[in-house]
């Protein structure tokens with residue numbers, strides 16, 4: 231019999247009951263909550279007279295609606311000027327209080343984007359099942375945790391039963407071998423993968439990212455990759471456990487105690503795919519061939535190398551695809567054949583659960599150090615992923631580098647990733663963004679988003695248009711260190 | 713959840729691939745703490761010519777005459793015909809809530825995004841996957857014939873066109889059962905509380921570090 235994949239192992243370890251019809255009941259170890267997808271779930275519990283099954287499995291923090299300016303933040307919830315947003319955050323506070331769920335509130339230093347907070351606290355551990363009412367829950371798979379986004383009905387189901395009804399997915403391996411070029415990052419790997427397999431390429435699969443280029447990445451880089459598995463259509467992205475995983479977790483607040491640690495580590499070592507495991511699909515990429523990536527359209531699969539030109543729909547045979555491309559070019563205000571490096575920008579956003587961790591900020595800071603944001607850039611902002619990331623960055627002096635260059639240094643939250651708070655693009659405004667979605671209207675009504683890595687966003691801020699960061703003169707010395 | 717009964721639904725065609733959840737219901741409407749009232753903002757950015765905000769009276773907003781659902785012939789549509797990878801993007805259940813609130817009971821497409829698929833069934837919306845060629849054909853027929861209705865037979869797992877042509881579709885047995893009976897799956901799961909408790913105590917023994925209240 232063939233060996234098991236990492237996904238197969240995690241599935242088997244959480245299987246409560248298998249039903250004849252192919253569905254199964256899966257036990258959930260960690261449930262993360264935020265203000266947007268939970269209110270209706272708590273309301274459902276209340277109406278049915280139910281209680282959370284296991285309170286210590288849950289951890290909550292508001293992130294989507296919180297303002298990111300210091301002035302508003304210092305007023306706590308009262309600083310949220312939009313009434314509807316404020317009510318949503320207050321509702322989370324009230325629900326956590328009445329159901330006795332641990333919450334990092336708006337001005338708790340541990341508050342932040344839920345997918346930054348979980349790993350940072352050690353609340354995401356190898357071998358766990360992790361769910362959250364948010365599609366980017368795939369992020370936590372970087373720790374060999376079976377993690378995926380769920381809808382609000384499922385949030386309620388997990389609260390009430392500690393389980394989910396699931397169908398087993400198929401296994402896909404994305405293997406990236408070799409060494410990345412200098413200035414090329416995890417973000418470029420994952421954008422290249424999405425460019426290759428498309429936004430529906432991973433539908434129905436759990437994707438395990440493997441190969442030497444993945445092993446060489448820090449946990450931050452692995453999280454960036456798993457985060458965007460959903461943009462390739464896969465609910466689950468995974469990376470096997472190794473020393474990097476274990477070292478990252480040592481000493482984190484929710485990690486195993488000193489006594490439990492050696493036992494836990496021994497169990498975690500088994501969280502890798504067996505050598506003879508069989509995947510339903512394998513995709514291979516050569517790391518050395520990956521260039522910095524820039525999206526040009528309104529879907530993450532509309533992505534090209536920075537050295538390329540905007541593609542031409544007329545060159546595409548599939549009619550639905552060609553029509554989609556034309557519509558995207560129209561929305562984005564671009565012409566086929568235009569050089570990517572000629573695209574002028576209005577705003578730059580460094581943040582989101584994809585790229586707002588300390589390593590991302592360090593990488594961006596290296597590029598901007600001693601430089602100034604270009605005159606045509608109306609707003610360049612850095613939004614750390616959590617209060618703790620912010621504090622660490624400030625201890626390293628990164629905030630000063632950004633501020634001196636002309637960036638705004640903000641308080642943690644989702645911010646302009648989806649513009650539910652006051653940070654948004656105006657109609658027609660063009661933004662280099664380190665986030666994960668370039669859908670129409672995503673960063674503001676009529677806004678135009680180009681997805682890039684933090685280094686590419688930083689360089690674009692300085693030049694006012696896209697540039698190939700590999701040809702950019704900055705100190706990359708330890709840019710890629712773990 | 714309401715029961716899904718056999719229906720003859722008016723079909724509306726949305727001829728566009730990769731319709732994402734931001735397009736189905738833009739983020740500003742996600743601030744609501746209720747499950748209802750999203751219908752007027754379904755496809756908001758396609759449907760209206762201005763930017764919408766929550767709590768607004770939509771009756772005075774300028775409609776986009778080019779958007780298919782604004783055409784009188786599709787008023788009251790219950791079946792949405794769509795292209796591949798429908799519902800990609802976020803986990804927002806507001807997307808199926810908005811479809812439901814608008815009056816759609818069925819979406820037919822060559823493929824759907826996973827989370828959206830799940831969320832829709834939990835809200836009594838039937839998603840039907842048919843191959844590209846069949847979907848193409850249904851698009852042509854819908855556009856050609858005003859008042860085009862499809863007979864949706866979940867029990868028999870068939871879609872039947874006005875000319876009597878039938879297309880079979882797959883749906884997993886559990887989802888089908890829940891939809892037909894209108895079952896609340898939390899209640900069903902809680903019937904297995906014993907099995908969950910047994911699993912939990914074994915799991916706790918093997919991985920005590922996953923339980924912080926120990």
Ligand code: SF4
Pocket residue numbers: 293294343344345364366582583584643644647648665666
């Ligand atoms: S940062 Fe963006 S993608 Fe991540 S959870 Fe927040 S809104 Fe979603």
